[in-house]
Amino acid sequence: MxxxxxxxxxxxxxxxxxxxxxxxxxxKDKSFVVLVGPSGCGKSTTLRMVAGLEGITSGQLYIDNTLxxxxxxxxxxxxMVFQSYALYPHMTVYQNxxxxxxxxxxxxxxxxxxxxxxxxxxxxxxxxxxxxxxxxGGQRQRVALGRAxxxxxxVFLLDEPLSNLDAKLRVQMRTEITKLHEKLQTTFIYVTHxxxxxxxxxxxxxxMNKGFIQQADSPVTLFEDPVNLFVATFLGSPQMNIVEGMxxxxxxxxxxxxxxxxxxxxxxxEETAKQIINSDIDFDKHYLFGVRPDHIKISNKGIPxxxxxxxxxGDETIVYTKIEGHKNNVVVKSPLxxxxxVNDDIHLDISMNRVYxxxxxxxxxxxxxxxxNKLPCQLKDNKIKVGKSTIVMDSEFMSHLLAGAYEKDRYLxxxxxxxxxEKNESNAPLNVRVDFIEKRTNYNIIFAVVDGVKPYLIFRxxxxxxxxxxxxxxxxxxxxxxSIFDKHDDSYxxxxxxxxxxxxxxxxxxxxKTYVSIIGGETLVYDNLHREDGEYEFVLxxxxxxxxxxxxxxxxxxxxxxxxxxxxYLKVSCYDEEPQHKTNTIFVKIKGFEExxxxxxxxxxxxxxxxxxxxxxxxxxxxxxxxxx
Amino acid sequence: xxxxxxxxTDFKENERPRTRFLQFFDIFxxxxxxxxxxxxxxxxxxxxxxxxxxxFYSLVRSSSDINSLMTVFIITSICLLVSVIFSIxxxxxxxxxxxxxxxxxxxxxxxxxxVGLVENWKKAVSIGFxxxxxxxxxxxxxxxxxxxxxxxxxxxxxxxxxILVIQAMVVLMMSYYSIAQIVIYENKLKFILKNSFIFTLMxxxxxxxxxxxxxxxxxxxxxIMEITMFVAVGLIILFVSIGHLIWFLNILSGFDKFxxxxxxxxxxxxxxxxEA
Numbered sequence: 001m002x003x004x005x006x007x008x009x010x011x012x013x014x015x016x017x018x019x020x021x022x023x024x025x026x027x028k029d030k031s032f033v034v035l036v037g038p039s040g041c042g043k044s045t046t047l048r049m050v051a052g053l054e055g056i057t058s059g060q061l062y063i064d065n066t067l068x069x070x071x072x073x074x075x076x077x078x079x080m081v082f083q084s085y086a087l088y089p090h091m092t093v094y095q096n097x098x099x100x101x102x103x104x105x106x107x108x109x110x111x112x113x114x115x116x117x118x119x120x121x122x123x124x125x126x127x128x129x130x131x132x133x134x135x136x137g138g139q140r141q142r143v144a145l146g147r148a149x150x151x152x153x154x155v156f157l158l159d160e161p162l163s164n165l166d167a168k169l170r171v172q173m174r175t176e177i178t179k180l181h182e183k184l185q186t187t188f189i190y191v192t193h194x195x196x197x198x199x200x201x202x203x204x205x206x207x208m209n210k211g212f213i214q215q216a217d218s219p220v221t222l223f224e225d226p227v228n229l230f231v232a233t234f235l236g237s238p239q240m241n242i243v244e245g246m247x248x249x250x251x252x253x254x255x256x257x258x259x260x261x262x263x264x265x266x267x268x269x270e271e272t273a274k275q276i277i278n279s280d281i282d283f284d285k286h287y288l289f290g291v292r293p294d295h296i297k298i299s300n301k302g303i304p305x306x307x308x309x310x311x312x313x314g315d316e317t318i319v320y321t322k323i324e325g326h327k328n329n330v331v332v333k334s335p336l337x338x339x340x341x342v343n344d345d346i347h348l349d350i351s352m353n354r355v356y357x358x359x360x361x362x363x364x365x366x367x368x369x370x371x372x373n374k375l376p377c378q379l380k381d382n383k384i385k386v387g388k389s390t391i392v393m394d395s396e397f398m399s400h401l402l403a404g405a406y407e408k409d410r411y412l413x414x415x416x417x418x419x420x421x422e423k424n425e426s427n428a429p430l431n432v433r434v435d436f437i438e439k440r441t442n443y444n445i446i447f448a449v450v451d452g453v454k455p456y457l458i459f460r461x462x463x464x465x466x467x468x469x470x471x472x473x474x475x476x477x478x479x480x481x482x483s484i485f486d487k488h489d490d491s492y493x494x495x496x497x498x499x500x501x502x503x504x505x506x507x508x509x510x511x512x513k514t515y516v517s518i519i520g521g522e523t524l525v526y527d528n529l530h531r532e533d534g535e536y537e538f539v540l541x542x543x544x545x546x547x548x549x550x551x552x553x554x555x556x557x558x559x560x561x562x563x564x565x566x567x568x569y570l571k572v573s574c575y576d577e578e579p580q581h582k583t584n585t586i587f588v589k590i591k592g593f594e595e596x597x598x599x600x601x602x603x604x605x606x607x608x609x610x611x612x613x614x615x616x617x618x619x620x621x622x623x624x625x626x627x628x629x
Numbered sequence: 630x631x632x633x634x635x636x637x638t639d640f641k642e643n644e645r646p647r648t649r650f651l652q653f654f655d656i657f658x659x660x661x662x663x664x665x666x667x668x669x670x671x672x673x674x675x676x677x678x679x680x681x682x683x684x685f686y687s688l689v690r691s692s693s694d695i696n697s698l699m700t701v702f703i704i705t706s707i708c709l710l711v712s713v714i715f716s717i718x719x720x721x722x723x724x725x726x727x728x729x730x731x732x733x734x735x736x737x738x739x740x741x742x743x744v745g746l747v748e749n750w751k752k753a754v755s756i757g758f759x760x761x762x763x764x765x766x767x768x769x770x771x772x773x774x775x776x777x778x779x780x781x782x783x784x785x786x787x788x789x790x791x792i793l794v795i796q797a798m799v800v801l802m803m804s805y806y807s808i809a810q811i812v813i814y815e816n817k818l819k820f821i822l823k824n825s826f827i828f829t830l831m832x833x834x835x836x837x838x839x840x841x842x843x844x845x846x847x848x849x850x851x852x853i854m855e856i857t858m859f860v861a862v863g864l865i866i867l868f869v870s871i872g873h874l875i876w877f878l879n880i881l882s883g884f885d886k887f888x889x890x891x892x893x894x895x896x897x898x899x900x901x902x903x904e905a
Contacts, residue, residue: 090662094735108740126642129735129900131659136639164635 002064002154002187003029008495009059011045012608019045021211032181032188034202042211043191047157051080058576079148080157085140087132094128097146118149121183138169158190195235207231220441227371229363232290232356238331240290247283256289259325264303269352271436272367279455290356293333299349307344369416369445375453377412379405386412387452391428397479403542405492411485418481419459427476432457434471490580496587499595505538507531521592525567526619536624543600544621548614569614574607645902649882660730663738667726667870670742674719677712679862695776702772710761717757717804721749723870725812727877733900749811752818756807763800767793802829802836809880832883839879843872
């Protein structure tokens with residue numbers, strides 16, 4: 001039994017291919033976590049990093065509060081079950097299951113006891129003398145599971161264990177694995193690309209895409225409140241209907257023109273309209289409207305549609321319809337319908353209680369629960385001003401802020417699930433007023449107003465928490481979960497400590513040239529800087545330096561070459577980076593600097609493509625301060 | 630990489646052999662490597678016996694008169710006593726492994742072999758001693774009857790040799806039953822011997838064919854000529870476990886019928902398909 005903590009885990013393969021990006025997840029003891037996503041999304045890589053079969057490029061992996069980044073796979077007390085079973089063909093089931101224990105030089109009586117016990121759990125006691133070739137796929141997978149069980153690991157890792165099985169067996173084994181988790185009461189991490197498997201098995205599902213966690217939550221929450229278009233369309237069968245269109249305002253109501261057709265307008269309910277108005281949504285832009293097939297009814301009123309296909313599944317009917325201007329089908333799932341035929345003209349009645357709106361570019365959900373609350377803020381000294389409220393930053397928080405954090409147009413970002421109701425040492429209070437509440441299966445979503453700030457602060461509250469519309473209450477924002485963003489979603493809060501890029505430099509001006517010699521490092525040469533000769537504190541600015549490298553090496557990187565005069569660059573060696581949307585924060589080592597140097601560069605450059613290179617330091621790329629005596 | 634064919638259907642209980650006779654073929658097909666391993670392990674314990682046989686042959690050929698031949702027979706019978714004890718002790722390991730295989734417990738053959746030895750060697754030494762004495766007596770007795778008495782009274786000599794051979798056969802068969810009992814049940818030595826004697830006689834019609842296959846074939850090959858003796862030695866080293874398997878499954882079928890069904894239902898037809 002073990003809990004796991006994955007903090008800012010990155011996996012970058014040689015050549016700069018990023019398999020996993022900033023993976024943050026806390027896995028509770030005895031939980032069943034499913035990593036789900038399309039092929040190549042990084043789920044298996046993450047699992048292999050947990051197993052110790054892949055190195056972690058950066059970040060920390062804790063198992064039971066112990067940092068295990070450098071702990072060998074065999075010492076992590078983890079057992080892994082592979083898709084291909086990986087059984088030894090020349091050994092019997094008993095021998096396969098007991099082999100790991102034999103390698104550990106366990107006594108044969110102990111091996112026997114453990115193997116028989118595991119075999120009993122998996123109901124394969126009658127197969128112990130058989131060899132893998134005599135067994136079916138399902139039986140082989142049970143043996144593979146048994147081999148993991150006998151080791152009595154703290155964590156079970158299952159990498160698409162059911163993919164090789166046929167559909168019927170998959171369903172059966174799915175239940176078996178869930179039962180096994182109940183019996184063993186151990187932490188399970190399960191990787192699959194099958195959303196049905198994920199939804200039915202896990203108590204926490206982590207949806208991944210392109211190496212990023214899209215959303216991590218319970219199956220019901222992911223289904224009810226997807227934070228972006230990917231999660232919304234990935235989960236659910238048939239998948240969510242997505243129709244492009246525009247927002248319209250009419251007589252205080254807000255509606256959505258499906259495919260910009262003025263005839264096909266659906267009107268949002270009052271609360272949703274309030275949220276849209278409050279969140280500065282641009283009415284001239286296109287958006288994506290989402291509705292699940294089970295939230296559309298075939299009726300006499302609503303959006304006109306034409307039936308293209310009908311699937312009778314026995315207990316329910318799936319109707320594929322076409323609405324004017326929309327190239328894909330709008331799918332309707334309803335209890336058994338016998339009176340609908342192909343080529344019928346019908347109307348679609350959309351239940352507006354459960355609809356979704358996504359941004360076309362960012363694909364973020366714009367109504368309901370957001371992935372992040374983004375409240376405009378202004379940082380000054382050690383305070384974050386949010387509307388009329390002030391949050392006091394501690395020194396730990398401030399040491400992670402990048403240079404641009406204190407500028408205008410910054411946003412305080414916090415995930416809804418991180419907002420707390422109880423005060424403690426590491427969170428900051430924020431006074432809010434509850435404007436409306438939406439009910440969900442597991443919790444209520446609270447839409448609250450922060451005085452002087454426009455978007456709602458949205459958070460979850462357990463159903464037993466007595467919160468009513470109009471209540472004024474203090475919620476608490478844990479500083480460790482707060483980020484400072486700009487409007488492009490670039491973060492100004494680094495996961496690494498941001499040191500002040502300081503070194504000591506000696507200045508000497510000769511023949512109209514100023515030589516800036518970094519003590520213990522290299523010398524920069526500029527046209528006369530008109531400063532007195534002597535020693536100065538040399539502070540490199542985060543945003544002014546540019547990487548410089550030979551075009552041959554980085555031919556796929558746009559705009560890489562910057563002509564530099566001799567003496568205007570420093571050699572750097574990188575050890576980490578934090579890619580953002582528009583920028584890439586890199587952490588580099590430069591000779592003469594006490595700590596690592598933090599630089600913000602364009603995000604078309606990755607340190608993993610080139611671990612050592614040069615940076616151009618323009619004459620305005622640093623500050624010289626007189627040394628304090 | 631070789632493509633691994635996966636069965637489409639689950640392996641079911643009813644695919645197991647239904648009798649011990651069919652189980653022989655099932656084990657032969659699926660656990661042949663384990664059988665070879667057991668043979669090689671047993672060969673270690675059969676080395677004194679093999680050494681005794683080879684030296685007996687060479688000594689017999691070099692003996693010029695009856696007195697020296699008698700010395701050879703006496704020395705060989707003493708060596709036989711010791712080497713049979715070793716072989717019988719080794720047999721406990723073999724039977725222990727075969728028990729695991731026949732009872733479908735699927736454990737590691739090599740480690741099971743030594744577990745079997747450690748658990749049962751004391752009783753096996755006693756049984757080996759009895760079998761060794763029996764064979765030694767047979768050897769010396771046969772020499773006496775053949776060389777000393779046959780010229781005087783051929784009928785009595787022949788009868789004497791026959792009695793000696795039959796007692797040796799019975800004692801050897803009893804040894805197999807005894808070792809099988811030792812590795813399966815907890816029992817006192819005297820009851821083990823008593824049961825073995827009863828089973829040997831009661832199932833003689835099954836025991837005799839088994840005895841003809843093993844060790845009959847080996848004894849015959851050993852007796853014909855030198856080259857066949859080496860063939861017999863090869864068979865002992867590589868395939869002795871197949872003979873042991875035949876014996877063990879024969880014994881198990883007897884135990885199933887007369888002991889397990891009523892007294893040890895857990896062992897009854899264990900490893901076979903049991904119809905409800």
